[in-house]
Every structure is written in structure tokens, then in C-alpha cells.
Amino acid sequence: MEIEEVKDREEREPEELLHIEHLSVSFEQYQGGMEKGDLQVIRDLNVTIRKGEITAVVGASGSGKSLLAHAVLGILPYNATRRGKINYRGQELTQEREAKLRGREIVLVPQSIGFLDPLMKIGPQIRKGKKDKASRKRVDAILKGYSLKPEVGELYPFELSGGMNRRVLVSTALMETPRLVIADEPTPGLEMKLARRVMEHFRELADQGAGVLLITHDLELAMETADWIVVFYGGTTLEEARASDFQEEKLLRHPYTRALWRAMPQNGFAAIPGTQPYAAHMPTGCPFGPRCSRCTEECLQPVPWKEIRGGRVRCAHTEE
Ligand SMILES: Nc1ncnc2c1ncn2[C@@H]1O[C@H](COP(=O)(O)OP(=O)(O)OP(=O)(O)O)[C@@H](O)[C@H]1O
Ligand SMILES: [Mg+2]
Incomplete structure (x- = not known):
């Protein structure tokens, strides 16, 4: 075009x-007993x-x-x-x-940090599975922008504080444009x-x-x-x-x-x-x-x- x-x-x-x-x-919803209502x-x-x-x-x-x-x-x-x-x-x-x-x-920055996958490291979560060099670099840059070290990408959500996880949620949503x-x-x-x-x-x-x-x-x-x-x-x-x-x-x-x-x-x-x-x-x-x-x-x-x-x-x- x-x-x-x-x-x-x-x-x-x-x-x-x-x-x-x-x-x-x-x-x-059930409204008492077996009756359903809206x-x-x-x-x-x-x-x-x-x-x-x-x-x-x-x-x-x-x-x-x-x-x-x-x-x-x-x-x-x-x-x-x-x-x-x-x-x-x-x-x-x-x-x-x-x-x-x-x-x-259309991306969501969710209200709850429960939206993060507890069994997946932070880096792959932000990259949404992408493994190429450019995506890895972008993750590092986004983390840096939110005062998080690149090493954070190798950690699991439970290893981070609530505030750090929240920054990860924002980074995940903003990975794409x-x-x-x-x-x-x-x-x-x-x-x-x-x-x-x-x-x-x-x-x-x-x-x-x-x-x-x-x-x-x-x-x-x-x-x-x-x-x-x-x-x-x-x-x-x-x-x-x-x-x-x-x-x-x-x-x-x-x-x-x-x-x-x-x-x-x-x-x-x-x-x-x-x-x-x-x-x-x-x-x-x-x-x-x-x-x-x-x-x-x-x-x-x-x-x-x-x-x-x-x-x-x-x-x-x-x-x-
Ligand atoms: N799964 C559900 N089943 C029934 N009611 C629900 C469900 N999810 C939310 N609600 C009800 O819908 C209303 C709106 O909920 P919502 O979570 O959108 O509020 P909110 O404005 O985001 O509140 P907060 O500021 O606390 O996050 C609430 O009264 C809540 O109880
Ligand atoms: Mg809410």
C-alpha cells in the first residue's frame, strides 16, 4: 500500500x-434454593x-x-x-x-497481580513467549524504564514484592504498541x-x-x-x-x-x-x-x- x-x-x-x-x-445467580435470577x-x-x-x-x-x-x-x-x-x-x-x-x-493492565502466571518467569511473561533478540532487548529496556534490573526477568512472581509485580503487569501490557x-x-x-x-x-x-x-x-x-x-x-x-x-x-x-x-x-x-x-x-x-x-x-x-x-x-x- x-x-x-x-x-x-x-x-x-x-x-x-x-x-x-x-x-x-x-x-x-441462584437466589436462595434452586431458583435462578439475574x-x-x-x-x-x-x-x-x-x-x-x-x-x-x-x-x-x-x-x-x-x-x-x-x-x-x-x-x-x-x-x-x-x-x-x-x-x-x-x-x-x-x-x-x-x-x-x-x-x-487492545491491552489490559489488570487490577490484580493474580493475573500473572505464578509458574512462569517474569521475562517470558513480558515477552509473551517470544524468544528473539529484539524482544529480549525490549524487555530489558522496559524493565529498566521501571527501575527493575534485567535479572528480574529470570525470577518468578513470588520472588518479587507487590510493587515490583505491579510494574511487571504494566510492562507486560506495553510490550507491544x-x-x-x-x-x-x-x-x-x-x-x-x-x-x-x-x-x-x-x-x-x-x-x-x-x-x-x-x-x-x-x-x-x-x-x-x-x-x-x-x-x-x-x-x-x-x-x-x-x-x-x-x-x-x-x-x-x-x-x-x-x-x-x-x-x-x-x-x-x-x-x-x-x-x-x-x-x-x-x-x-x-x-x-x-x-x-x-x-x-x-x-x-x-x-x-x-x-x-x-x-x-x-x-x-x-x-x-
Ligand atoms: N462474578 C460476579 N458475580 C456477581 N457479581 C459480581 C461479579 N463480579 C463483580 N460483581 C459485582 O459487580 C459490581 C461491580 O464490580 P467491579 O469489580 O466492576 O467494581 P469496581 O468499580 O471495579 O470496584 P473496585 O474499585 O473495588 O475495584 C460489584 O457490586 C460486584 O460485587
Ligand atoms: Mg475494580
Whole structure:
């Protein structure tokens, strides 16, 4: 193919890399005795990842962040059902396509170091079995970039500390040149300098045209690193904002996002009373309704998206 032709094709490609609409994930479970039922843990979830950008997903524990990652990768548990639309590079991301792209074009930095193979040395795990000289050199370079000596390649995961294994997880995902990186809490246990190094690595990949989905509990890290921040609560998305909007509370749109902002140490450490509802008891309207001081009748029905100040929100009470 001529270079011009390749360039042309690249330019025609949509800016959106991954587009998720109305995603739901439910689990078939026994509900006491022999009766089976469906537990819906993700519903009507919407996320867009663009080329060249880092999109952070923030939200409480149990809000569905890892399930989103696993749904895109096609690695949900056997008793899970996924519905809704996932488009990747303008085409539906079918299970067949997922299997082809997984680990190559689309990579996961998993949340748990349990994803490492305990019986395989670190070097071959990062190289994914490749034995050529160039792959070996690349492994050494990646390890060095994360302050790990080449000898680490000859060790097994149990011989490394938690922080070292976490660096190995990141290195494994970034061995190839991915188009879409999904990083599920990639930095716990890492000292600040190394966490920043991981973030710089993501930015380099984005600058080369990849899209990055960064899942994190750490709003401050998201603000420092990401271009966009998507806020999850109770298995759905409540707000999409530019990271720069988090500089000021008044630029934020949803009461839950504002509550997250006020919970940051520099903004007063204010705790949010109440807890996120359990999936089986999710209200039909806004999932934050039961904890929200502005909750009215309208919030008890499904709330449509509103485009405000360059972002989007699902709140009946946010105005321009
Ligand atoms: N295999 C499963 N069967 C039933 N429910 C599940 C299963 N896996 C996850 N869940 C439920 O789905 C919800 C979302 O889980 P998920 O792991 O995506 O949360 P998370 O946002 O990644 O949380 P954390 O921040 O703690 O990692 C939780 O309520 C969890 O209990
Ligand atoms: Mg998780």
C-alpha cells in the first residue's frame, strides 16, 4: 500500500476509538434454593475513548469499573451477559474481534497481580513467549524504564514484592504498541515517582495516537493525568467532564461529582453520608438520588443526558 493511501486512511478514521452505548452486564445467580435470577450490576453505561487522549474512569468501589474493562476485553465470567453497543474503530466489537485484538491492539493492565502466571518467569511473561533478540532487548529496556534490573526477568512472581509485580503487569501490557490501553488501577503500591513514570508512559502512548482508559480511585491522579474524567456510580455513568473542570467545583455538573471533589483532602475532606446502593436494590432513576439533597420526583425516573459546558451530565437539576 502507498504511504499516501495509508495516510489517507488514517485521516479518514473516526477520532473516536472506542464508543460504548447503553452497556449492561448482568450475572445469572441462584437466589436462595434452586431458583435462578439475574443480577444487573451495570446498566445504561456510556463511555467514549478518543485517539490521542487519556480518559479516566473514577467512582466508588463496586461501581462497575473493572467489569467495564472486562466487558471490552471480552473476559467477563461465564455467568455474565453483556448487552448494548461497543464500537471499536468504527465497527462493532464482537467476541470474535475481541479475541483477535486482545493482548495485541487492545491491552489490559489488570487490577490484580493474580493475573500473572505464578509458574512462569517474569521475562517470558513480558515477552509473551517470544524468544528473539529484539524482544529480549525490549524487555530489558522496559524493565529498566521501571527501575527493575534485567535479572528480574529470570525470577518468578513470588520472588518479587507487590510493587515490583505491579510494574511487571504494566510492562507486560506495553510490550507491544497498543492502540487501546485499558489500565485498571495500575498504581497502588507504587511510590509516587514510579506512579508518575507509569502515567508518563501512558501519555507517550497517547501522543503516538493510542487511546487510554485509566481506571482509578484516585481523583487527584486522574486530574493530573487525564484529558477527560468519566464518573461512575452504581453501575452507570453520571458525568463526563474535561479534567480541567475539576479545578473548580462550580464547573462540575453532577451532585455526586461535586461530592467527590469535596472529599479530596485539599477541598476539605468532606465525607458523603450514606452508601452506594447494592445492585439488587438500585433505584430506577438517578442511583445517587437516595443520598442527594436535591433529589425530587424527576430523579425517580430515568434521567436523560444533558450537554453542558462541553461535557455531559445525567442530573435533572443541573442548569447551564
Ligand atoms: N462474578 C460476579 N458475580 C456477581 N457479581 C459480581 C461479579 N463480579 C463483580 N460483581 C459485582 O459487580 C459490581 C461491580 O464490580 P467491579 O469489580 O466492576 O467494581 P469496581 O468499580 O471495579 O470496584 P473496585 O474499585 O473495588 O475495584 C460489584 O457490586 C460486584 O460485587
Ligand atoms: Mg475494580
